[in-house]
Amino acid sequence: MPVAVDGIETDISRMEEGSSRTKATADNSNIPDCCSVAVVSFVQKLIAEVIGTYFVIFSGCGAVAVNKIYGSVSFPGICITWGLVVMVMVYSVGHISGAHFNPAVTITFAIFRRFPWKQVPLYIVAQVFGSTLASGTLRLLFTVKAVDYFGTVPVGSNFQSLVVEIIITFLLMFVISGVSTDDRAIGELGGVAVGMTILLNVLVAGPVSGASMNPARSIGPALVMNIYGGLWVYILGPIVGAIAGAFAYNLLRFTDKPLPQPTKTRSFFNSTSRK
Template identity: 70%
Template structure:
């Protein structure tokens, strides 16, 4: 006679087998792609809308306001869909994760296409709202030399990917603060690099507005710079990842949030 425990075990195995079926994996893959489309759309819409509105209203948003908008948009979208798709929103981030073996190569084209689609859709929406006049351009073009912008894009994307790798792939990090850390990094990068390169850090952020508004000045800068910066940043963090053990196993303490709750 089969015991209740063995019966439950068999049911769990059957459920696991069902959860791992090709159909479920296909549905999960579609939800990830949709999350990347929606997330990239809202990110680009909010950030580029701040730029467009600021130009259209003679600076009412202000440059610090644009920086804050980008940072907050990244933060809220990471918390919204990070648990579904990983909240990449950036082909450079997806590619960098794949080079480190932390994202399947077979999903890279679909993720990149979803991110560019979301950016393009957001740019179309903004053009319908504000027009496509050159004075209202909300894309990114170098304000100085191409080389200057290329170096800046490499450095700030390196910085961003280094932070993303720390909070998203290291189980010793405080995962609850991932969105805040990434959003704050974007805010800081836009604050000092925005006036020079536009602080794209994201090929999709540049390609979408460029295609919709037909302005491709220096677009190679915003592909080579972010991709090489993201890959370098991801591998740089791997160099200092000396253990996969959780922090509590090293220091025998819990996370900062847990300590704060206990106190």
């Protein structure tokens, strides 16, 4: 009899567990689609892109505005600011959204199947919104006049700035492709590499085109300040340059080494520990 009683108790406990699982499944099925894990995760990515782009533009364009108004930052200081803020935001939210902050990067990743096309429009909206919000903040804080414009306008001809934007964005996307899509690269230094690339690009191309490399970086200030001279250069140039840069790196990705070798993940800490 005790054995029978134990069996009955076991059966009852199993029935209770099954009932609770069924109830949990039914509860999950009643959760609206707007509250699903996938939707919540995507919303988090969009928020990360808005915040990341906001602070990239607020800091970078803020340095430009402060230098024009007060003359206290200097051109090298502006270059360093752009590089540092991108590096900081890559490490802050890169694990959440990928830290694009740039429609040209988002579009290029989608073209090379590193990013789903269905997310591209909302990513771009988030990036432009973050840039516009930051530009509006700067205009309110510093009462920026047209002469203190912190956006990008061609210093010479539109064609000259277009070529410069294509070249520097090519370099930027080439570096991004290397540190973020190739497992042979040392991943921990990705943010440093991207930040330093932007610093170098601004140092070289800043006096010529403003070194945008990012349609959102140019669109936001243009919308807030209502200055649209040569804006198409900063939309077309970065997109063309980014696509070309990613294509060039993909050509270098092919190797005659065995497959496990080029896909083996490398770590900066592991590399230094072996020395």
